[in-house]
Amino acid sequence: MSKRTIQQLPYEHDELFKGEISRMIPYHRMYGKSYCVPALTVYQDSELAELQAASEAVHRIYRKVQQFIQRYMPDEYLVERLGIHPGLLRAVRMEAAPDGITRQDWIVGEAGIKCIENNTDTPTGIPEVAYLEGKLLEALRSEGMSEDDIALYGPSSGMDEAIQSALTELIHFYSRKGLGTKVYFTCYDWHVEDQTNTKYIMHLCEQAGFEVVYAPLEELEIIPTEGLYHRGEQIHILYRLYPLEYLIEDREEDTGLEVGQALMDMVADGKIGLINPPQHIITQSKGFTATVWSLYERNEQTPAFCGFRLFDDRELEVIRTYLLPTYFEPSVFMQNKEPYVAKGIWGREGKGTHLIEHPESEERLECVSGVAQNAKADQPDLLHQADAPLTPEQEEAAHIAAYYEEQPKIYQRLWPMQSAEVQTEEGLFHGYVLTGIFVIGGRFAGVLPRIGEKVTGDMAYYCAAAVANEPSNPPAV
Incomplete structure (x- = not known):
C-alpha cells in the first residue's frame, strides 16, 4: 500500500x-x-x-x-x-x-x-x-x-x-x-x-x-x-x-x-x-456502531418489529460500502480467523482498544496512551513489585486503564x-x-x-x- x-x-x-x-x-x-x-x-x-x-x-x-x-x-x-x-x-x-x-x-x-x-x-x-x-x-x-x-x-x-x-x-x-x-x-x-x-x-x-x-x-x-x-x-x-x-x-x-x-x-x-x-x-457509544450493523443484517425483519423497513436500498448500499461489520461478541471473526479490533464502548483516544491481527494465535497490539504509557515504561516490572509504592501518576494511570478495560466491548473488522x-x-x-x-x-x-x-x-x-x-x-x- x-x-x-x-x-x-x-x-x-x-x-x-x-x-x-x-x-x-x-x-x-x-x-x-x-x-x-x-x-x-x-x-x-x-x-x-x-x-x-x-x-x-x-x-x-x-x-x-x-x-x-x-x-x-x-x-x-x-x-x-x-x-x-x-x-x-x-x-x-x-x-x-x-x-x-x-x-x-x-x-x-x-x-x-x-x-x-x-x-x-x-x-x-x-x-x-x-x-x-x-x-x-x-x-x-x-x-x-x-x-x-x-x-x-x-x-x-x-x-x-x-x-x-x-x-x-x-x-x-x-x-x-x-x-x-x-x-x-x-x-x-x-x-x-x-x-x-x-x-x-x-x-x-x-x-x-x-x-x-x-x-x-x-x-x-x-x-x-x-x-x-x-x-x-x-x-x-x-x-x-x-x-x-x-x-x-x-x-x-x-x-x-x-x-x-x-x-x-x-x-x-x-x-x-x-x-x-x-x-x-x-x-x-460504540455499542451504537454494532447496533447499526445488526439492524443492517436484519433489515428485512424490521417490518415485523416496527411496521416499516428501516433502510432503503440506497442506505443499505451506503452501510455496505462505508461501514464495517461490528458485533457485540467476536465469534464471527474468530471462526473465520479474520483480524478484528476490540473496543471499549466508551473508549476515547485509543484507550481500551486492542488490535487482534492474528486471531489464531490471539496476538494483540495494545494502545495505552499518555501517562499510562509513561508509567508502564518507568516501571516495566511493576506487577512483580508488590511492595513498591505507586507514584500518584502511576495510580492515576492504573485507574484510567482499569476504567477502560472493564467496560463492555464491541468487535469490529480490522481495516488496513x-x-x-x-x-x-x-x-x-x-x-x-x-x-x-x-x-x-x-x-x-x-x-x-x-x-x-x-x-x-x-x-x-x-x-x-x-x-x-x-x-x-x-x-x-
Missing part, C-alpha cells in the same frame, strides 16, 4: 508555532512533545469529494438509527448494549430536531474508505481544523512556492460558519421551549485543550449575536429540582465539553449529593437545554490504515493516518488528520489537511 503524501513546511516547530498561533492553539505541545507539526496531509480532490458525500450519507443513517433507538428500543437495550447509565435514559430519549457538532473517524486508503468511529458527545480538535489549517496553508504560500504548492487548498474553510449555523439552530430550538438565548459554556478550567475548544466555540456563538458566558465546571452550583447556577445567575442553555458518562456519576465530596443526576433530571424536565443535546450519547512519514522534532516518525471528518448541523465541515500508531491515541500528531487540485476536477468556488 502506498504512503499518504505529506507536504513538509520549511519551518522548525518553534518558528511556526509562536505569537498568534501559539495563543490560539496553546496545546501545540502536549505530553512533553509537539502535537501539531509543520506539515500538511495531502488528499486528492476526488478523495475529498467522496469523503464529503460519504460522511453526510453516513450521518443521515446514524440519525435514523438514533431515532429508531429512541422510539422503539427498550430501556434494557440502552443500558445493557449501549452502556448508557439508567439515570440518563429520560434525557437521551428527548428528540432534538437540530444537529449538533460531530466528528467521524475514517480510514482512507487504497482498499477504500471506511468510517470506524463516531464522536458525537464532546468532539474536540475544532481550533486546529477551523483556524490552524488555514494558517499553515498561508505559511506555505508565504515561502517560495511551486506550482504544486499553489494548487493546495484547505478543505475546512467553512467550519466556522457551520458551527455558527448549528449553534443558532439549537439555541432557537431551546428558545422556543422557553429557555431564552443566553448560553453558558463550561469545561474544566485547568484543562488547556478543553478550555481552548470551549472558548473557540463560545466566541463563534458570540459573533453570531448571542449573549455568552464562560463558566468553568468548578464554578457551577446545582440546587436539585430548582436550577443550575453560575455566580448566582440561573443557567438555561449550557454548552458542556464534559462527557455525559462522567457527568452522571458526579457527586459532591462533602455531602454525597448526586449533582450529575440532579442536573440530568432538570434536563429531562425541560429546565435546561444542553449542547450537544443528550441524544448524542446514543451515537457516542494508510501509512505516512512526517518529520518531527524527535526525527522522522513512521505512523498511520486517521482522518477525522467533522459533520456539523448535518453537513460536512472540516478534516482532522492525525498520524499515530495503529491505534490512534492522544500521542498522535495533528498534521493539517490540504487538498491537491486535480486539473480535471477543480473545486467548486
